[in-house]
Amino acid sequence: MQTTKDIPQWLASHHSDGVNLSIKELLYYRTKASLLNLSLGRPAQAKLAGGYLAKTKGRGMEFDEARHYQPGDDIRAIDWRVTARTGKTHTKIYREEKERPVFVLADLSSSMHFGTQLLFKSVQVAHLTALIAWAAHKRGDRIGGLIYNQTQHKEFKPFSRQKAVLSLLNGIVNLHHPQSPPPKHGEEQVTFTDACARLRRLAHPGSLVFILSDFANLTESAQQHISQLSRHCEVTAYPISDPFEHALPQSKYQQMLNLTDGQDEQQILIGEQRIATQYQSEHEQRFNAINTRLKKCRVNVVPISCAQSLERQLAKRSSETAV
Template identity: 30%
Template structure:
């Protein structure tokens, strides 16, 4: 992409997403993620209404009466964006392309983090770790992230969620809030990696999909392409059996993904390319507040 065109796109994304994070998400982001980064402060005697999960059993045993751990909110969090840059993001039959929606969501979260005085970092991934941007603060850092979101060219086409989850778990030592932004078109090998990552960090899943991926239209013989494997097949979409099988495939895959998230205790939001992602993010934040 030419430099002038790229700068125009960066500026457009900055104006839109900074405005969203400042005007719409003001307070929502902080209330959704406050308390996720907590530092131990002291112990005190248990009082009626305290959370029993905060009881310090060692101190309680020594004093023969219950004591609880008191935590204080850390002044800043580290936020990581795990952004899927596989070939399947370059699709958009209904509404925007998935890549465009992913870019805007990531930029909005980045500006929300900066306004909350948090550090923000990014891992671009396909079926390999494509690029790691360490967490930092500042507008210059944010604009660099946006430029990369718009113009980054991955080396590979596939997707491996377990790889990026394992990489983040090892690379980020301090507990962080991590947004996994993907269409989740991948194999089913990421369940264990997701559970492990969420035990160390605060994981959040954001799925971006196109409605044309969910239902096969009745338009006769069509060529379908698997962008990640570079495989093409002709499909008879006029066949009711074929359309039912396709819908069953999507529903089964979507159900397994949501089940993995639920069992790993990871909050998730699903956003269609023709929907307002602001509403989905607001609902996600409200669920966590």
């Protein structure tokens, strides 16, 4: 974990306050793309999956543009909608899809707006999303995603340009509302299960998919969606958590600690060994259950703490892997 003394300096250097979100702190990770290795972890499932996007145009999978029909063009490629709208015959031009699209599901729901030491879980999700997006851009992969909070979601189709990265990052800043109210009466709530279902429709076979969440709302339906997704894509789950969710703070004296999620309030006693042991045991079982269910979905599980910088955690993980 970051030491208490280091935290103000770290936040300042990253243009962050740990609670709110700005585009400036996400641009920081452009120079840190090497922290993530997006190399293929297992054979791609899609027949046309590979490392690059062909620059030649032909009858591939990826639509490129519509242009005026020219003698010799395949009549099966005529774009009838554009033709009807303009009154002139247009044909569809395709690029052969050979690179692996990268998708990020970023959970910004109410349970993510919590943190006790360095960052809110939601802010860590944004930082990790930025790192993934810049790493994909550096490789030349297309980047897309799905961002949601409790009242709305936004989908981003994958593109390889820097504009796609900036669009995704601006989207996560716009949907990040630490003080956002719960859904109003009659207003539809966006759930983790909804997000997973939408992600299944977005991610094409052979894609590299990252799911960033605390998985507090990992329902049976959501688990089924992730399991189906992993059949055709390489999926990595990043469970984001705070140290307080694993163990109560240590205290020499018994005292009541006030807690709030912005809506409800409750108290918990710290400094009492029996309660501390029970709390840690219950939460350890909960996190172990989440990891077990995710692994049953055949996904890579990489726990991330919001009390420590991504640089430190990923560098440590990289050194351990090297050993």
